[in-house]
Amino acid sequence: MNIIKHKNLFLAIAILLVGASITSIFVFGLKPGMEFKGGTMWQIKVSANRDEVKNFLESGVGLKNFTVYPEEETKSLIIRSEEISESDHQKDIELLKGKFGNVEELRFDSIGATVGNELKGKATTAILIAILAIALYIAFVFRKVSYPIKPWQYGVSVVISLIHDVAIPAGVFAILNLVKGIEIDINFLTALLVIMGFSVHDTVVVFDRIRENLLKSGRRGGMTKKELGDIINLSVKQTLKRSIFTSLTVMMVLAFLLVLGPVSLQNFVLALFIGIFFGTYSSIFVASPILYLFYKPNRVDK
Amino acid sequence: MAAVAGIFAYPNWIGGKMIPWKLGLDIVGGSNLVYEIDLSQVKDVEKASVVSGLRDVIEKRVNLFGVSEPQVTTVKSGDSYRLAVELAGIKDVKEAINQIGLTPFLDFREVITLGEGDKAQTAFIATELSGKYIKTASVAFDQVTRAPYVSLQFTDDGAKIFETLTEKNVGKQIAIFLDGQPIEIATVSEKISGGSAMLSGKFTFQEVKDLVSRFNAGALPAPIKLVSQSTIGASMGGEFLQKAIIAGALGTAAIILFMIIFYGWMGVIASLALIIYILFSLAAFKLIGATMSLAAIAGFILTIGMAVDANILIFERTKEELKNGLSKAAAIGEGFRRAWSSILYSNVSTLISATILYFLTTSFIKGFALTLAIGVLISMFSAITTTRMLLKVFYRK
Numbered sequence: 001m002n003i004i005k006h007k008n009l010f011l012a013i014a015i016l017l018v019g020a021s022i023t024s025i026f027v028f029g030l031k032p033g034m035e036f037k038g039g040t041m042w043q044i045k046v047s048a049n050r051d052e053v054k055n056f057l058e059s060g061v062g063l064k065n066f067t068v069y070p071e072e073e074t075k076s077l078i079i080r081s082e083e084i085s086e087s088d089h090q091k092d093i094e095l096l097k098g099k100f101g102n103v104e105e106l107r108f109d110s111i112g113a114t115v116g117n118e119l120k121g122k123a124t125t126a127i128l129i130a131i132l133a134i135a136l137y138i139a140f141v142f143r144k145v146s147y148p149i150k151p152w153q154y155g156v157s158v159v160i161s162l163i164h165d166v167a168i169p170a171g172v173f174a175i176l177n178l179v180k181g182i183e184i185d186i187n188f189l190t191a192l193l194v195i196m197g198f199s200v201h202d203t204v205v206v207f208d209r210i211r212e213n214l215l216k217s218g219r220r221g222g223m224t225k226k227e228l229g230d231i232i233n234l235s236v237k238q239t240l241k242r243s244i245f246t247s248l249t250v251m252m253v254l255a256f257l258l259v260l261g262p263v264s265l266q267n268f269v270l271a272l273f274i275g276i277f278f279g280t281y282s283s284i285f286v287a288s289p290i291l292y293l294f295y296k297p298n299r300v301d302k
Numbered sequence: 303m304a305a306v307a308g309i310f311a312y313p314n315w316i317g318g319k320m321i322p323w324k325l326g327l328d329i330v331g332g333s334n335l336v337y338e339i340d341l342s343q344v345k346d347v348e349k350a351s352v353v354s355g356l357r358d359v360i361e362k363r364v365n366l367f368g369v370s371e372p373q374v375t376t377v378k379s380g381d382s383y384r385l386a387v388e389l390a391g392i393k394d395v396k397e398a399i400n401q402i403g404l405t406p407f408l409d410f411r412e413v414i415t416l417g418e419g420d421k422a423q424t425a426f427i428a429t430e431l432s433g434k435y436i437k438t439a440s441v442a443f444d445q446v447t448r449a450p451y452v453s454l455q456f457t458d459d460g461a462k463i464f465e466t467l468t469e470k471n472v473g474k475q476i477a478i479f480l481d482g483q484p485i486e487i488a489t490v491s492e493k494i495s496g497g498s499a500m501l502s503g504k505f506t507f508q509e510v511k512d513l514v515s516r517f518n519a520g521a522l523p524a525p526i527k528l529v530s531q532s533t534i535g536a537s538m539g540g541e542f543l544q545k546a547i548i549a550g551a552l553g554t555a556a557i558i559l560f561m562i563i564f565y566g567w568m569g570v571i572a573s574l575a576l577i578i579y580i581l582f583s584l585a586a587f588k589l590i591g592a593t594m595s596l597a598a599i600a601g602f603i604l605t606i607g608m609a610v611d612a613n614i615l616i617f618e619r620t621k622e623e624l625k626n627g628l629s630k631a632a633a634i635g636e637g638f639r640r641a642w643s644s645i646l647y648s649n650v651s652t653l654i655s656a657t658i659l660y661f662l663t664t665s666f667i668k669g670f671a672l673t674l675a676i677g678v679l680i681s682m683f684s685a686i687t688t689t690r691m692l693l694k695v696f697y698r699k
Binding site: 074085086090104105106107108109110111112114115122123125126129130133134137141186187190193194196197198200201202204205208209212238241242245246248249250251252253254255256257259260261262263264265268269272 | 328336338396399528529530531532533534535541542543545546548549550552553554556557560564596597600603604606607608610611614615618622640643644647648649650651652653654655656658659662667670674
């Protein structure tokens, strides 16, 4: 299990995936969910099929800029449109009832555009703060200099692997947006924050081991790159089983949630699933090689 | 060992029966309404108190709906103040919105005439006097005509303002506006001190009664507007809850199986610790009164997956030390010591995420952040418990 030897391969894979993700984000775009843009989401059960309802909404109710999709599990229809005021909402229900008989309202969400924009701002801030907080935290934890790796190097490599962890699920969701029209909602951003927390969790375990092994080696100076590489390899090998197992247990639980759990959580769980998988990948195959790459043996050291 | 486990599990069962679960809106059904407060007429200095007064008024109103534990909170976003109303399990949302939204906003305005003759137009100038200065309102009957009217009593501040207003406008007219519509234009015959006023017009008895009850439940100190709502019908929620629980249970079973396969008897101990962890967490959630929305439950299930991690760390470390030739007791000690720093540091990072989530978001996600944080803390605690059990078993061997 020679991480360092094959570091170029692993890093290349990572860069490729991140590159692809970022490209797909720019090309396909991330569709902001209703919570960020404002708008209305309306889920109703009515004894009529999608087209009948769609046509009536257009002509009878006068709704513009909307979509109607059937939802399998609850046998209902999901209507998404621009913001519908409460009074219009009540009017529309009466109109629908008049035409189709009984209408059961499963869900009605209406968010004003300003509220939506604010949420977007808050969410972005949250993620930036998280990255900052984590970087500082890592620098703090690893402040006792363990030669030859400096504290900030630990921090930076964690941040890089975090970017990797966050970019890839986002990229996947950009593709999903294209294919299935899946949106980014507050749940997705929550998932990102959890992924970050978890990935750092993983990475810290590896780094802690690296630090321990470096201390054990008792070296104060003049470590060659090869020796560093060996120690890193050893540390990764020692923590490998644990990293994989932990991720496995979490992913097992997530898999059950994904397949058997409620539909409304599925996108959330999917994001977590992807993120945790790649988070583990980055902890093992990305973070450590970056540390290695940082080290430049100084001619000053004996 | 059984005794230790038993002691921990027992209080959970008791707690389980006594305190009911606090279930999130997306499970029980209900409504989450956000209102924007119009503070344009309010001086900066008074904004905070007006907002909190408004909150109290709305809360009183909302309590009348018969919803268990309605929540009314103020939210400040940038320059604007908002009111978030959570009504879990409410049956008729439409009615609730009507009740909250149509709370009368009363204000007094001076009447002036612009232009002359044919072109004369009436205009109204807003004054300081508004609903927030009304102390009480009651139904009263005119002595002579027996017609019902609203008798208003102002607060001390209100009385002063009213006095100045009437003094300034003796012989002129003052209009009383309700929700932006003039409902009464009265001529001021004299300066009125003492802070009482009569609101009469062609009201029916029922109308007067309604107005009075609204005024007393609290006249709105400032107008509000519904800017967003989220209403979920109860029927969907129940099914989702079931699914989530089943998924969680199966996931846990899978983990237990996994642990036993890979770690043998140590896996059994870990599984036991896991079950205790689950019980502990559930008890903690109830005690703290965390709202269990679907997202929160997902958060909890996530922590189940993560809780095993601490145990794995300890086990792996212990195995290593055993390989290095340490005695069983020493290996466990070392394993625990060395693993602990990793456990602590790595869990803190998840806690950082959870804290950020908790402070920067709204109800559903807050619940998730809470369960995540509690879960992580308890899992750290249970890691200590596991090792103690391990030690006991090892020593017996």
